[in-house]
Amino acid sequence: PGWEFPDSMPLAARQTTPEPGTPLYLCHENCGTSITLSREEGYCTNWQYIARLDACLLCANEHNIWQYYGNSVTAAATTCGFTATPARL
Template sequence: MVALRWIISTALAASTALATDFAPAGVFIHPVLAKRQNESAGSPSYNCHDNCGQAIIEVRNCNATICDDEVFQTNYKNCLQCAGPDNEDIWQWYGDSLEAAAASCDLDTEPLSGQQESVGAAAVASNSTSACEAAAAAAGSASSSASASATATGASASASGTASASASGTASSAANAAPTAVAGFAAYGAVAVGALYAMGL
Protein backbone atom coordinates (compact mmCIF):
# COMPACT_ATOMS: atom_id res chain seq x y z
CA MET A 1 0.00 0.00 0.00
CA VAL A 2 2.79 2.41 0.91
CA ALA A 3 4.69 1.63 -2.30
CA LEU A 4 1.61 2.25 -4.44
CA ARG A 5 0.92 5.54 -2.62
CA TRP A 6 4.54 6.59 -3.13
CA ILE A 7 4.47 5.73 -6.86
CA ILE A 8 1.20 7.62 -7.46
CA SER A 9 2.40 10.70 -5.54
CA THR A 10 5.72 10.74 -7.38
CA ALA A 11 4.01 10.45 -10.75
CA LEU A 12 1.57 13.22 -9.82
CA ALA A 13 4.37 15.50 -8.61
CA ALA A 14 6.47 14.86 -11.71
CA SER A 15 3.58 15.50 -14.10
CA THR A 16 2.67 18.71 -12.24
CA ALA A 17 6.26 19.91 -12.39
CA LEU A 18 6.55 19.17 -16.09
CA ALA A 19 3.21 20.80 -16.91
CA THR A 20 4.04 24.04 -15.09
CA ASP A 21 5.02 26.88 -17.39
CA PHE A 22 7.80 28.96 -15.85
CA ALA A 23 9.07 32.28 -17.17
CA PRO A 24 12.00 31.66 -19.55
CA ALA A 25 14.18 34.24 -17.79
CA GLY A 26 13.91 32.43 -14.47
CA VAL A 27 11.42 32.05 -11.68
CA PHE A 28 12.46 34.99 -9.53
CA ILE A 29 12.97 38.17 -11.56
CA HIS A 30 12.50 41.84 -10.75
CA PRO A 31 9.30 43.17 -12.39
CA VAL A 32 11.03 46.12 -14.08
CA LEU A 33 13.74 43.89 -15.51
CA ALA A 34 11.03 41.45 -16.60
CA LYS A 35 9.39 44.34 -18.45
CA ARG A 36 12.69 44.89 -20.25
CA GLN A 37 12.60 41.27 -21.36
CA ASN A 38 9.21 41.93 -22.96
CA GLU A 39 10.52 44.90 -24.95
CA SER A 40 11.43 44.18 -28.51
CA ALA A 41 15.14 44.26 -29.25
CA GLY A 42 16.13 47.59 -30.73
CA SER A 43 13.37 49.56 -29.00
CA PRO A 44 14.52 52.65 -27.04
CA SER A 45 13.68 51.03 -23.70
CA TYR A 46 15.48 47.79 -24.57
CA ASN A 47 18.58 49.65 -25.78
CA CYS A 48 18.68 51.80 -22.65
CA HIS A 49 18.49 48.77 -20.33
CA ASP A 50 21.09 47.00 -22.48
CA ASN A 51 23.56 49.92 -22.40
CA CYS A 52 23.29 50.27 -18.62
CA GLY A 53 23.54 46.52 -18.09
CA GLN A 54 26.55 46.10 -20.40
CA ALA A 55 28.27 48.98 -18.57
CA ILE A 56 27.76 47.14 -15.27
CA ILE A 57 29.16 43.90 -16.73
CA GLU A 58 32.19 45.80 -18.00
CA VAL A 59 32.76 47.35 -14.54
CA ARG A 60 32.61 43.94 -12.89
CA ASN A 61 34.98 42.31 -15.36
CA CYS A 62 37.33 45.21 -16.16
CA ASN A 63 37.51 47.25 -12.97
CA ALA A 64 41.30 47.69 -13.12
CA THR A 65 41.22 49.20 -16.62
CA ILE A 66 37.74 50.75 -16.56
CA CYS A 67 38.79 54.40 -17.01
CA ASP A 68 40.44 53.60 -20.37
CA ASP A 69 37.86 51.05 -21.46
CA GLU A 70 36.05 52.16 -24.64
CA VAL A 71 33.18 49.69 -24.18
CA PHE A 72 32.47 51.04 -20.69
CA GLN A 73 32.82 54.66 -21.79
CA THR A 74 30.39 54.20 -24.69
CA ASN A 75 27.78 52.20 -22.78
CA TYR A 76 27.99 54.45 -19.70
CA LYS A 77 27.59 57.62 -21.79
CA ASN A 78 24.54 56.09 -23.47
CA CYS A 79 23.16 54.97 -20.11
CA LEU A 80 23.44 58.51 -18.71
CA GLN A 81 21.70 59.82 -21.81
CA CYS A 82 18.66 57.53 -21.62
CA ALA A 83 18.25 56.55 -17.94
CA GLY A 84 17.09 59.87 -16.48
CA PRO A 85 13.61 60.64 -15.14
CA ASP A 86 12.65 62.52 -18.32
CA ASN A 87 13.48 59.50 -20.49
CA GLU A 88 13.35 55.79 -19.52
CA ASP A 89 13.67 56.55 -15.76
CA ILE A 90 15.74 53.46 -14.91
CA TRP A 91 18.75 55.07 -13.19
CA GLN A 92 17.34 54.03 -9.81
CA TRP A 93 18.09 50.38 -10.67
CA TYR A 94 21.46 50.84 -12.37
CA GLY A 95 22.99 53.92 -10.73
CA ASP A 96 24.26 52.26 -7.55
CA SER A 97 26.27 49.74 -9.58
CA LEU A 98 27.82 52.39 -11.84
CA GLU A 99 28.39 55.53 -9.75
CA ALA A 100 31.55 54.43 -7.89
CA ALA A 101 33.34 53.35 -11.07
CA ALA A 102 32.27 56.51 -12.89
CA ALA A 103 33.38 58.75 -10.02
CA SER A 104 36.79 57.04 -9.94
CA CYS A 105 37.18 58.01 -13.62
CA ASP A 106 35.97 61.60 -13.01
CA LEU A 107 32.82 60.99 -15.06
CA ASP A 108 29.39 62.47 -14.34
CA THR A 109 27.31 60.35 -11.98
CA GLU A 110 23.87 61.79 -12.73
CA PRO A 111 21.82 61.02 -15.83
CA LEU A 112 21.09 63.83 -18.27
CA SER A 113 17.95 65.83 -17.60
CA GLY A 114 15.38 66.79 -20.18
CA GLN A 115 14.17 64.75 -23.12
CA GLN A 116 17.13 63.07 -24.87
CA GLU A 117 17.47 61.24 -28.17
CA SER A 118 17.16 57.46 -28.04
CA VAL A 119 20.42 55.53 -27.78
CA GLY A 120 21.55 52.77 -30.12
CA ALA A 121 22.42 49.18 -29.36
CA ALA A 122 24.99 48.58 -26.62
CA ALA A 123 28.57 47.50 -27.21
CA VAL A 124 29.03 43.92 -25.95
CA ALA A 125 30.89 43.85 -22.64
CA SER A 126 33.95 41.67 -22.06
CA ASN A 127 33.10 38.32 -20.55
CA SER A 128 36.16 38.02 -18.28
CA THR A 129 38.91 40.00 -16.60
CA SER A 130 41.53 38.41 -18.86
CA ALA A 131 39.58 39.58 -21.94
CA CYS A 132 39.69 43.15 -20.57
CA GLU A 133 43.41 42.97 -19.91
CA ALA A 134 44.05 41.57 -23.40
CA ALA A 135 41.95 44.35 -24.97
CA ALA A 136 43.81 46.99 -22.93
CA ALA A 137 47.18 45.51 -23.93
CA ALA A 138 46.15 45.40 -27.59
CA ALA A 139 44.99 49.02 -27.43
CA GLY A 140 48.26 50.04 -25.78
CA SER A 141 50.44 48.25 -28.33
CA ALA A 142 48.38 49.56 -31.25
CA SER A 143 48.77 53.14 -30.07
CA SER A 144 52.53 52.77 -29.67
CA SER A 145 53.02 51.45 -33.23
CA ALA A 146 54.47 53.66 -35.95
CA SER A 147 51.90 55.33 -38.20
CA ALA A 148 53.04 53.37 -41.27
CA SER A 149 52.45 50.03 -39.60
CA ALA A 150 49.37 51.33 -37.80
CA THR A 151 47.35 51.21 -41.02
CA ALA A 152 48.17 47.55 -41.64
CA THR A 153 47.83 46.66 -37.97
CA GLY A 154 44.51 48.51 -37.78
CA ALA A 155 43.03 46.37 -40.54
CA SER A 156 44.06 43.12 -38.84
CA ALA A 157 43.13 44.43 -35.38
CA SER A 158 39.72 45.34 -36.74
CA ALA A 159 39.20 41.85 -38.13
CA SER A 160 40.39 40.16 -34.93
CA GLY A 161 38.40 42.62 -32.82
CA THR A 162 35.25 41.68 -34.70
CA ALA A 163 35.93 37.98 -34.22
CA SER A 164 36.74 38.57 -30.56
CA ALA A 165 33.57 40.59 -30.00
CA SER A 166 31.51 37.89 -31.69
CA ALA A 167 33.14 35.18 -29.58
CA SER A 168 32.61 37.25 -26.43
CA GLY A 169 28.97 37.74 -27.27
CA THR A 170 28.48 34.03 -27.92
CA ALA A 171 30.28 33.04 -24.72
CA SER A 172 28.34 35.63 -22.76
CA SER A 173 25.04 34.38 -24.18
CA ALA A 174 25.94 30.80 -23.28
CA ALA A 175 26.98 31.84 -19.77
CA ASN A 176 23.73 33.75 -19.31
CA ALA A 177 21.66 30.76 -20.46
CA ALA A 178 23.07 28.41 -17.81
CA PRO A 179 21.51 30.14 -14.75
CA THR A 180 18.09 30.04 -16.42
CA ALA A 181 18.32 26.29 -16.93
CA VAL A 182 19.46 25.80 -13.33
CA ALA A 183 16.66 28.03 -12.00
CA GLY A 184 14.09 26.10 -14.03
CA PHE A 185 15.41 22.75 -12.79
CA ALA A 186 15.40 24.00 -9.19
CA ALA A 187 11.82 25.22 -9.57
CA TYR A 188 10.67 21.85 -10.91
CA GLY A 189 12.36 20.13 -7.98
CA ALA A 190 10.75 22.53 -5.50
CA VAL A 191 7.29 21.85 -6.97
CA ALA A 192 7.85 18.09 -6.81
CA VAL A 193 9.11 18.17 -3.21
CA GLY A 194 6.25 20.49 -2.23
CA ALA A 195 3.70 18.13 -3.75
CA LEU A 196 5.20 15.17 -1.91
CA TYR A 197 5.25 17.13 1.35
CA ALA A 198 1.62 18.19 0.89
CA MET A 199 0.62 14.55 0.42
CA GLY A 200 2.30 13.62 3.69
CA LEU A 201 5.15 11.59 2.23
Protein backbone atom coordinates in the same frame (compact mmCIF):
# COMPACT_ATOMS: atom_id res chain seq x y z
CA PRO B 1 19.39 39.93 -22.73
CA GLY B 2 23.12 40.44 -23.15
CA TRP B 3 23.43 42.32 -19.88
CA GLU B 4 22.56 41.66 -16.27
CA PHE B 5 19.68 43.41 -14.56
CA PRO B 6 20.84 45.13 -11.37
CA ASP B 7 19.87 43.52 -8.07
CA SER B 8 17.90 46.66 -7.23
CA MET B 9 15.46 45.98 -10.06
CA PRO B 10 12.31 44.19 -8.86
CA LEU B 11 11.73 40.69 -10.22
CA ALA B 12 8.45 41.75 -11.85
CA ALA B 13 10.26 44.43 -13.84
CA ARG B 14 12.92 41.93 -14.92
CA GLN B 15 10.27 39.62 -16.33
CA THR B 16 9.02 42.27 -18.73
CA THR B 17 12.17 42.65 -20.80
CA PRO B 18 11.61 45.28 -23.48
CA GLU B 19 11.53 44.30 -27.13
CA PRO B 20 15.07 44.11 -28.60
CA GLY B 21 15.96 47.10 -30.72
CA THR B 22 13.60 49.48 -28.94
CA PRO B 23 14.99 52.60 -27.25
CA LEU B 24 14.10 51.18 -23.82
CA TYR B 25 15.93 47.92 -24.55
CA LEU B 26 18.99 49.80 -25.80
CA CYS B 27 19.00 51.95 -22.69
CA HIS B 28 18.89 48.89 -20.42
CA GLU B 29 21.64 47.37 -22.55
CA ASN B 30 23.87 50.45 -22.30
CA CYS B 31 23.45 50.87 -18.54
CA GLY B 32 23.80 47.17 -17.79
CA THR B 33 26.78 46.72 -20.08
CA SER B 34 28.55 49.68 -18.52
CA ILE B 35 28.24 47.91 -15.15
CA THR B 36 29.45 44.61 -16.62
CA LEU B 37 32.45 46.29 -18.27
CA SER B 38 33.31 48.08 -15.03
CA ARG B 39 34.19 44.71 -13.52
CA GLU B 40 37.15 44.39 -15.91
CA GLU B 41 40.63 45.58 -15.06
CA GLY B 42 41.47 48.90 -16.69
CA TYR B 43 37.86 49.71 -17.55
CA CYS B 44 38.36 53.43 -16.92
CA THR B 45 40.29 53.72 -20.19
CA ASN B 46 38.17 51.20 -22.12
CA TRP B 47 36.40 53.11 -24.89
CA GLN B 48 33.53 50.60 -24.86
CA TYR B 49 32.88 51.30 -21.17
CA ILE B 50 33.05 55.07 -21.72
CA ALA B 51 30.68 54.88 -24.70
CA ARG B 52 28.17 52.74 -22.79
CA LEU B 53 28.38 55.04 -19.77
CA ASP B 54 27.73 58.10 -21.93
CA ALA B 55 24.79 56.41 -23.67
CA CYS B 56 23.34 55.31 -20.32
CA LEU B 57 23.54 58.82 -18.91
CA LEU B 58 21.72 60.18 -21.96
CA CYS B 59 18.76 57.79 -21.74
CA ALA B 60 18.32 56.63 -18.13
CA ASN B 61 15.98 59.38 -16.93
CA GLU B 62 13.98 59.40 -20.15
CA HIS B 63 13.20 55.70 -19.69
CA ASN B 64 12.89 55.89 -15.90
CA ILE B 65 15.57 53.26 -15.22
CA TRP B 66 18.15 55.35 -13.32
CA GLN B 67 16.47 54.17 -10.11
CA TYR B 68 17.73 50.66 -10.91
CA TYR B 69 21.17 51.35 -12.36
CA GLY B 70 22.16 54.64 -10.73
CA ASN B 71 24.04 53.36 -7.69
CA SER B 72 26.19 50.89 -9.61
CA VAL B 73 26.80 53.19 -12.58
CA THR B 74 27.73 56.07 -10.27
CA ALA B 75 30.10 53.94 -8.16
CA ALA B 76 31.95 52.70 -11.25
CA ALA B 77 32.17 56.16 -12.82
CA THR B 78 33.36 57.77 -9.58
CA THR B 79 36.20 55.25 -9.35
CA CYS B 80 37.39 56.58 -12.71
CA GLY B 81 36.99 60.21 -11.68
CA PHE B 82 33.98 60.62 -13.97
CA THR B 83 30.74 62.32 -13.04
CA ALA B 84 27.65 60.16 -13.48
CA THR B 85 24.79 62.60 -13.81
CA PRO B 86 21.99 61.47 -16.10
CA ALA B 87 20.56 63.91 -18.61
CA ARG B 88 17.54 65.86 -17.43
CA LEU B 89 14.25 65.41 -19.17
